[in-house]
Amino acid sequence: MKISDHISVPDTSIEFYPIRSRGPGGQNVNKVSSGVHIRFDIHASDLSDDIKAKLLSLKDKRFTRQGIIVIKAMTFRSAAKNRENGLERLGELIRDAVRPVKKRKPTRPTRASKTRRLDSKTRRSKIKALRKKIDI
Numbered sequence: 001m002k003i004s005d006h007i008s009v010p011d012t013s014i015e016f017y018p019i020r021s022r023g024p025g026g027q028n029v030n031k032v033s034s035g036v037h038i039r040f041d042i043h044a045s046d047l048s049d050d051i052k053a054k055l056l057s058l059k060d061k062r063f064t065r066q067g068i069i070v071i072k073a074m075t076f077r078s079a080a081k082n083r084e085n086g087l088e089r090l091g092e093l094i095r096d097a098v099r100p101v102k103k104r105k106p107t108r109p110t111r112a113s114k115t116r117r118l119d120s121k122t123r124r125s126k127i128k129a130l131r132k133k134i135d136i
Contacts, residue, residue, distance in 0.1 A: 001087055007098065013046065014090070015039040016083060021074030035074030038086040042067040047094075054097045062093075069093065 001009045021035030042055050043066075055069075062069055071093075073086030109117075 001091065007047070007051070007094065009040070009045060009047070009094070013040065013044060014087070018079060019072070019074070021082070032079075034077055034079045034082060035072065036079060036082045036086050038069075038071040038073060038083075038090060040069040040071075040090060042069065051094070051098055055094065058097055060093075 001011055001014065015038070017037040017039065018033035019035040019037050020030070020033050042052050045052070047055075056063075056067055062071055064070060069090065071086045071089055073082040073089065075085055076082050
């Protein structure tokens, strides 16, 4: 499976398990295992150590403690479409992990934004001051 121009995962490292899916399909849902569990072992994969570390550092409910990614694909009524959908989601997960994180450029608020904020605070405090009881 090709993930990007320089990253690919062999299909032998991805395991597929049929499961019964939920959702539309009537009696077909109860009889046919059209859903797919996709299991991808990060430690046993051919990915570089850098990519493995980035994947393992992600906090995601689809990751097991052993470093296995488990994706449930049961959106469609056919097993082939669910398998394709699950592979696409796995590829997207790996692409997101590899994508470099942009460094945030610290910025300062403009003078106009500061005055707008202070004006709104003054206006709000006047409104609240008018709610108080008047001493006679």
